[in-house]
Amino acid sequence: MNTVPEPEPDVIAGERRHLANLAYRMLGSLTEAEDAVQEAYARWYAMEPRRRAAVRTPGAWLTTVVSRICLDVLGSARVRRERYVGAWVPEPLPDRTEWPGGSGGAADPADRVTADHSVHMAFLVVLESMTPAERVVFVLHDVFRYPFPEIAAIVGRTPAACRQLASSARRRVGPDRAPTVSVREQAALLRDFKEAWEAGDIGALVALLDPGATMVADGGGLVSTVRRTIEGSGDIAAYLAHIAGLSPGLTLLERTVNGLPGLVAQRDGHTVTVAAFHLAEGRIARIWAVRNPEKLRPWTAPEPG
Template sequence: MSTSIEPGLDGSEPDLSVVVGERRHLLNLGYRLLGSLAEAEDAVQETYARWYALSPRQREAVESPGAWLTTVAGRVCLDMLGSARVRRERYVGSWLPEPLPDRVEWSSVRADGDRSEPVDPADRITLDESVNMAFLVVLESMTPAERVAFILHDVFRYPFAEIADIVGRSPAACRQLATSARRRVRAAQTPAAPVAGRAALVRHFKEAWEARNIQALVDLLDPEATMTADGGGLVGTVLRPVEGSRLIAQYLIHIADKAPGLTLLERTVNGQPGLVAQNAGVTVTVAAFDLADGRVTRIWAVRNPEKLRPWTEDGAS
């Protein structure tokens, strides 16, 4: 297993720093499995709680603490995914994954909502293609077992024999789960555009939105584009996806007219060019984009304030 850690050379209980050093790996795993930073942090906390619930003798007997922690984290996330599916069926409007800022903009916010010092770099999610919004949205269409098998194997390169121990199925069954998940991802994939081209298209989109130029927005949108917004019932937003370039453009102009003080900022969202909307210095929307053939095909606008806590005024300005 890629994260295995050797116990103390003298056979004693593993050093605390070695065990705590697994936190970043576990957080990265948890976010990809759950699509929520808050839930990933809960999963990591539960994993460590189970580790420290072991007696010293039991911890000494663990051959590879890193492998043990990953196995437990995988099982915790699998359980959380099952309950999350039930909660999301009752969610008001569309549920979207929690957006992540670029690592240089990352800030920490305590559970009570107060801003704190910049987060420890060791706690940051590694931004790559496995956390872009399009990828995470596809993961939401998978069963919990499919998602765990696919992420552990295709993203973290765990062998199916070890995944089987986490999922509670045979290695062959886990292979089939990953294969099924892989088909879903391939069916939803669009040709990747160069980063510079993506950034330029998002910039043009921002400028057209600021200018309230409805025709320019229509021209930048694919005719069959879709915009999905997530307010979680906490803020006003459309509850169903808006489909079609003209309807999306009209809706965006309507938003701009209702919030004349809205400021749009170009920011990295889940590793890709995106937009952050602020009102009086407070981040109110984080938008991620999917692009194809020089046009915007999908927009995911996260407005639920509970999902915007990492996007502090300082971190997004």
């Protein structure tokens, strides 16, 4: 009797990067994305060898399973985030090549996520406003270019329903998803911002901030931080100067956060805050400061060598 050979393990393992990219954009959390990918692989290897061998395209099978897991996680996450202490900000993505000693290791999910505009913090925050079904369909179609008939089979809806979900999601995103300034311009502006913050220069900070700027901090109830959204350049500058005065020994580092220039605050070599920024018309319009230590685990610098 003829049998279909089971896919090689290397072929299956080679799907992990794609799955991590998919899951991170769907969930906004490296930890939850890695858990979803691990669960998909666990289900794959739990199947009988005959059933695995019968799967024509293992990558498509794994994508389907990961997407459905993410859909379930997003549904339960809404309930968890309603109980979350303070604002919930997506888990920041590091560029590990910037750390001393290079990459944190192949086992780190952060190393598997490719950075583009779809991982920018501003984009991920908009994705948080979508329903679970909108987000999964939008990520599959508009980010990863899956056709609607394939998406329909993944999420258990008709192609027409998936088109409607994607259209609704696009209205939430709006027409402009890409940054309006270059990476070089953002890096230069944030360098000025860093120097002004270190100097406690409120006037310089106000000049670098959009008058209607907002700042959101995520401590998760695990560390002290402001729980309300701070609005206005003056209030943000005053708050940052106040924090600088309360935090002697704090070191600010210029690092890539979610594919764009950002800032990392460290105390005694330990990361305590990761800040992502959105610029508009040459000024800082949005600041997302993540202080929840559970979300900062990927930002632990590896030992050199």
